[in-house]
Amino acid sequence: MGAPLLEVRDLRVTFATPRGPVRAVDSLAFTVETGRTLGIVGESGSGKSVTSLAVMGLHRGAEVGGSIALAGQELTGLSEKELSRLRGRKMAMIFQDPLSSLHPYYTVGEQIAEHFRVHFKAGRAAARKRAVDMLGEVGIPEPARRAGEYPHQFSGGMRQRAMIAMALACEPDLLIADEPTTALDVTVQAQILELIARLQQERGLGVVMITHDLGVVARVAHEVLVMYGGRAAEQACVDELFADPAHPYTRGLLDSLPRLDDADDEPLRAIPGSPPSLLTPGPGCAFAPRCGLAAAGTPDQRGRCATERPELRPRGAGPRAAACHFAGAGAPASAPTAPSTATAPEATR
Amino acid sequence: MTVEARRPDTAARAEGAGTAPAPSGPLLSVRDLTMTFPGRRSASGRRGAPVRAVDGVSFDLAAGETLGLVGESGCGKSTTGRMLVRLLEPTSGSITFDGRDITRLSQRGLRPHRRHLQMVFQDPHSSLNPRQTVARIISDPLLVQGWSASDARRRAAELMDLVGLIPEHIDRYPHEFSGGQAQRIGIARSLATSPRLIVADEPVSALDVSVQAQIVNLMERLRRELDLAYVFIAHDLSVVKRVSDRVAVMYLGRIVEIGEKRALYESPQHPYTRALLSAVPLPDPAAERRRERIVLLGDPPSPAAPPPGCTFHPRCPKAQDVCRTDRPLLRIAASREVACHFPGD
Numbered sequence: 278m279g280a281p282l283l284e285v286r287d288l289r290v291t292f293a294t295p296r297g298p299v300r301a302v303d304s305l306a307f308t309v310e311t312g313r314t315l316g317i318v319g320e321s322g323s324g325k326s327v328t329s330l331a332v333m334g335l336h337r338g339a340e341v342g343g344s345i346a347l348a349g350q351e352l353t354g355l356s357e358k359e360l361s362r363l364r365g366r367k368m369a370m371i372f373q374d375p376l377s378s379l380h381p382y383y384t385v386g387e388q389i390a391e392h393f394r395v396h397f398k399a400g401r402a403a404a405r406k407r408a409v410d411m412l413g414e415v416g417i418p419e420p421a422r423r424a425g426e427y428p429h430q431f432s433g434g435m436r437q438r439a440m441i442a443m444a445l446a447c448e449p450d451l452l453i454a455d456e457p458t459t460a461l462d463v464t465v466q467a468q469i470l471e472l473i474a475r476l477q478q479e480r481g482l483g484v485v486m487i488t489h490d491l492g493v494v495a496r497v498a499h500e501v502l503v504m505y506g507g508r509a510a511e512q513a514c515v516d517e518l519f520a521d522p523a524h525p526y527t528r529g530l531l532d533s534l535p536r537l538d539d540a541d542d543e544p545l546r547a548i549p550g551s552p553p554s555l556l557t558p559g560p561g562c563a564f565a566p567r568c569g570l571a572a573a574g575t576p577d578q579r580g581r582c583a584t585e586r587p588e589l590r591p592r593g594a595g596p597r598a599a600a601c602h603f604a605g606a607g608a609p610a611s612a613p614t615a616p617s618t619a620t621a622p623e624a625t626r
Numbered sequence: 627m628t629v630e631a632r633r634p635d636t637a638a639r640a641e642g643a644g645t646a647p648a649p650s651g652p653l654l655s656v657r658d659l660t661m662t663f664p665g666r667r668s669a670s671g672r673r674g675a676p677v678r679a680v681d682g683v684s685f686d687l688a689a690g691e692t693l694g695l696v697g698e699s700g701c702g703k704s705t706t707g708r709m710l711v712r713l714l715e716p717t718s719g720s721i722t723f724d725g726r727d728i729t730r731l732s733q734r735g736l737r738p739h740r741r742h743l744q745m746v747f748q749d750p751h752s753s754l755n756p757r758q759t760v761a762r763i764i765s766d767p768l769l770v771q772g773w774s775a776s777d778a779r780r781r782a783a784e785l786m787d788l789v790g791l792i793p794e795h796i797d798r799y800p801h802e803f804s805g806g807q808a809q810r811i812g813i814a815r816s817l818a819t820s821p822r823l824i825v826a827d828e829p830v831s832a833l834d835v836s837v838q839a840q841i842v843n844l845m846e847r848l849r850r851e852l853d854l855a856y857v858f859i860a861h862d863l864s865v866v867k868r869v870s871d872r873v874a875v876m877y878l879g880r881i882v883e884i885g886e887k888r889a890l891y892e893s894p895q896h897p898y899t900r901a902l903l904s905a906v907p908l909p910d911p912a913a914e915r916r917r918e919r920i921v922l923l924g925d926p927p928s929p930a931a932p933p934p935g936c937t938f939h940p941r942c943p944k945a946q947d948v949c950r951t952d953r954p955l956l957r958i959a960a961s962r963e964v965a966c967h968f969p970g971d
Contacts, residue, residue, distance in 0.1 A: 492907030
């Protein structure tokens with residue numbers, strides 16, 4: 278068996294800020310195999326987008342440590358020139374806002390063609406044909422005509438399709454999708470997710486799907502990485518994660534979601550507080566101040582959560598791991614998520 | 627939190643009963659509400675066709691009830707909400723609040739009603755003045771209603787406590803609060819004048835997932851304790867299902883289905899409602915694999931050039947000839963109202 282398509286080990290991303298260095302991602306490790314989808318879930322400040330930019334080598338100004346290997350080739354330490362050869366050809370990225378990667382002054386067709394020409398040294402006519410073919414492949418009607426239009430003439434869903442066409446024009450092996458459907462309506466989101474799944478099957482793409490939406494993860498991911506405060510909170514196969522979340526944060530997130538298949542007769546089990554600031558990380562577990570498991574523990578246990586950072590420990594066979602001192606270790610799995618449930622379940626204090 | 631603070635307006639409302647007879651009908655009654663925006667001016671100076679953002683919307687809302695307004699971008703749900711609190715002047719139609727037609731009242735004439743009719747916005751930070759303290763933000767509507775500064779400040783502290791903020795933080799500025807806390811400030815401000823109806827426009831969609839549930843729970847508790855009615859506008863169908871008694875689904879400026887929540891979610895009658903519900907990803911991988919999805923073709927059309935007949939027909943899997951020519955009106959079907967020629971399965 279060869280090297281995995283993408284293997285990230287001990288990834289650290291640090292930004293220099295006026296208030297000192299901020300470690301946005303720390304000790305992160307994951308792999309993505311060909312034809313598989315890794316879902317990375319997290320809230321604002323969890324480090325999920327920083328991670329994807331680091332993999333793409335687009336982390337302007339940040340210091341990146343650890344190892345990022347694409348099909349066995351180490352990416353950290355590569356020059357910008359070497360990276361830009363890999364971007365597009367071996368790995369490509371799509372974003373929440375397609376307009377941020379589509380140039381307003383050039384037609385959609387020109388942009389896809391240019392991309393193709395640079396990487397494949399193809400002639401203009403061949404590149405132009407490639408652009409039209411790609412637009413057709415991502416489900417844009419009348420691709421020959423639409424190729425001559427500008428990004429502003431495309432609807433939100435069509436722009437996202439165009440961006441996918443551009444990302445896949447040079448047949449990369451890895452596609453990183455950063456909240457690709459967050460700005461879209463739910464019916465259009467369903468179309469785009471279906472499109473990505475079809476292209477993945479046809480081309481054997483490895484996909485990293487970054488999202489805050491657990492529903493999207495449940496729909497598309499094979500493996501899941503849950504991030505909190507710049508670190509991995511939990512890693513698991515998608516079925517395990519949803520059926521039996523090990524980390525109190527994962528469990529809390531799932532419990533707090535309003536669901537279409539829910540009776541709505543009890544208050545939602547909200548997680549108190551807010552996601553942590555990366556500017557002032559504490560020594561302990563980043564989730565401890567909001568954690569029901571920590572709050573239900575003995576003073577000794579609470580002290581440990583507050584002062585000692587939990588390592589990501591494997592649980593059983595497979596890729597399963599959780600970074601919690603007490604997950605599944607004697608404490609009741611269904612510990613309350615909110616310590617103040619009795620008085621005011623949604624209180625921030 | 628005192629009873630007095632909760633309803634200091636009961637007496638005032640009884641006094642006002644002389645001018646507006648105490649109604650036994652709905653708290654809010656909306657009839658044929660329409661909003662037409664002038665077409666955008668092009669570079670040559672010619673105006674495009676006018677855009678009918680909201681087209682004949684009608685519904686009633688009882689005191690203490692929550693109506694969810696759902697739909698995709700451009701369906702007119704936010705425009706409707708803004709008309710309800712008179713932030714936008716409707717082109718035609720009527721809004722009756724507490725038995726009184728407020729559609730054409732001047733801002734001055736509206737003032738006595740304004741206190742009963744408040745709004746909560748999507749982005750908590752951008753809807754709070756960054757240069758004002760929380761005390762000022764929350765008490766502003768009270769000062770407009772003629773409260774003394776010290777009474778208003780006391781009330782602001784009570785409201786902070788009510789919404790789960792620490793009253794000692796009353797002299798802080800919005801940037802010192804997290805997104806969820808800022809939304810609590812927005813809610814406290816909307817409650818200051820003891821309203822009976824709050825129009826909430828996407829009140830949780832800008833918040834982190836783990837914080838959304840806090841605000842949803844807060845709004846549900848406030849509704850129970852203060853007997854509030856909400857018009858809850860959101861694109862997230864799970865959140866709307868959670869908070870609503872009844873739900874109205876909008877498409878291209880019109881209500882296509884409206885009815886009791888459970889019935890609407892369990893057996894949607896309009897093909898658009900069905901497609902919308904089937905598109906929502908469930909946080910359950912096994913259920914996701916089992917599910918049959920109706921994937922609609924294309925995007926919602928532009929309200930500037932709505933299709934003839936039923937505006938949903940170009941995307942509708944069941945469209946027939948009549949759908950391309952005749953606009954379906956809301957009709958009773960399966961104990962709710964549906965605007966479809968072929969409702970049901």
